[in-house]
Amino acid sequence: MEALWRSILDLLSKIITPDWGELISLLPVALAGLVILWFALTVRGWATVGPARRAPSRLTPIAPPDLHMPGPSYAPIFAAAGAAALLWGLVVGGTALLVGVTILVLALLYWGREAIRDYDQATHAAEHAGMLPAVVHAGPPPGVHMPGPSFRPFLGAAGTTALMAGLVFGGWVLAAGVILLVTTLSGWLVDAVKEYRKTEEADHTGHLENIPDPVWPRRLIQVGSIIFVLAVLLQAGIIPPKAPETAGGGTPSGPAPTEEAPATAFTITAKDIAYDRRSMVVPADTPFTVTFDNADTPGISHDVDIRKADKTTVVQDEPVINGGDSTTYNFDGLPAGTYVFICSIHPVANMTGTLTVK
Ligand SMILES: [Cu+2]
Numbered sequence: 001m002e003a004l005w006r007s008i009l010d011l012l013s014k015i016i017t018p019d020w021g022e023l024i025s026l027l028p029v030a031l032a033g034l035v036i037l038w039f040a041l042t043v044r045g046w047a048t049v050g051p052a053r054r055a056p057s058r059l060t061p062i063a064p065p066d067l068h069m070p071g072p073s074y075a076p077i078f079a080a081a082g083a084a085a086l087l088w089g090l091v092v093g094g095t096a097l098l099v100g101v102t103i104l105v106l107a108l109l110y111w112g113r114e115a116i117r118d119y120d121q122a123t124h125a126a127e128h129a130g131m132l133p134a135v136v137h138a139g140p141p142p143g144v145h146m147p148g149p150s151f152r153p154f155l156g157a158a159g160t161t162a163l164m165a166g167l168v169f170g171g172w173v174l175a176a177g178v179i180l181l182v183t184t185l186s187g188w189l190v191d192a193v194k195e196y197r198k199t200e201e202a203d204h205t206g207h208l209e210n211i212p213d214p215v216w217p218r219r220l221i222q223v224g225s226i227i228f229v230l231a232v233l234l235q236a237g238i239i240p241p242k243a244p245e246t247a248g249g250g251t252p253s254g255p256a257p258t259e260e261a262p263a264t265a266f267t268i269t270a271k272d273i274a275y276d277r278r279s280m281v282v283p284a285d286t287p288f289t290v291t292f293d294n295a296d297t298p299g300i301s302h303d304v305d306i307r308k309a310d311k312t313t314v315v316q317d318e319p320v321i322n323g324g325d326s327t328t329y330n331f332d333g334l335p336a337g338t339y340v341f342i343c344s345i346h347p348v349a350n351m352t353g354t355l356t357v358k
Pocket residue numbers: 273301302303343344345346351
């Protein structure tokens with residue numbers, strides 16, 4: 001009876017304080033479930049639709065004159081199949097990857113050939129109707145303001161890309177991404193202010209002029225590229241040659257683990273969502289213990305799990321304890337190698353340490 005009660009409590013604790021690492025690994029399964037549900041609903045909708053919608057002869061839509069509607073095409077379906085084959089190839093690798101690439105390329109070539117034929121036909125028809133060459137208008141009709149051409153959208157996209165790369169790699173790349181995006185957005189704002197001034201002028205003159213066409217922003221692109229490349233090199237530790245680890249730079253740092261003598265008993269205190277110890281050295285194939293003190297407030301749970309160096313493959317999973325509690329974790333002996341000890345609730349740099357087994 002007590003065993004039953006304990007297993008219920010165990011199950012409840014998993015629901016109340018879920019192991020986020022395990023939940024995230026369930027995401028693809030949940031997505032697959034959604035896709036299957038969607039297909040099931042589509043099939044059901046098709047099967048239950050009235051016979052009128054499935055009449056054998058459908059109306060062929062007739063486009064109004066001067067309007068070109070591309071004809072029906074299998075190309076999108078082929079391309080989708082090709083993309084699926086490529087993704088499958090990426091998963092399986094080897095020959096499947098080659099086959100996937102081939103199918104996708106053939107599908108796209110088919111689509112391209114179809115589009116060129118369509119274009120040729122449309123051009124031919126337009127020539128016959130005397131619609132070519134097309135009339136090029138000198139400017140917008142009076143009273144209509146068209147903003148001039150601008151490099152800002154492209155620069156904005158490049159800056160956003162740099163920022164996204166920064167969010168992934170952190171540190172210097174993040175700083176560079178922020179600088180690039182802020183610079184390009186400020187430039188865009190300056191352009192917008194100039195344009196607004198012209199609009200105000202037009203209130204008096206009755207004539208709206210565009211701001212001058214932009215020149216190719218060569219200097220901005222050069223300086224921006226240099227900043228970004230420098231940041232990547234700094235972040236990768238290529239320059240300076242012996243870069244000290246930046247604080248909180250994503251990788252578990254701390255004193256060089258090789259200089260520590262191996263031990264079999266450790267104490268770790270967690271406070272403010274951070275371990276006070278970020279490195280442990282234990283002898284190979286020898287059990288060891290961690291006396292763990294969760295010094296955060298009740299409601300903030302932590303644990304100490306052992307994972308492989310990829311930080312995701314669980315080697316030994318331990319139960320979480322609530323803030324204010326402490327416990328002793330018993331770990332089994334491990335083969336020599338480098339592992340991490342990590343909090344499954346907060347798998348962040350401050351709750352990740354290096355476990356060296358030798
Ligand atoms: Cu934690």
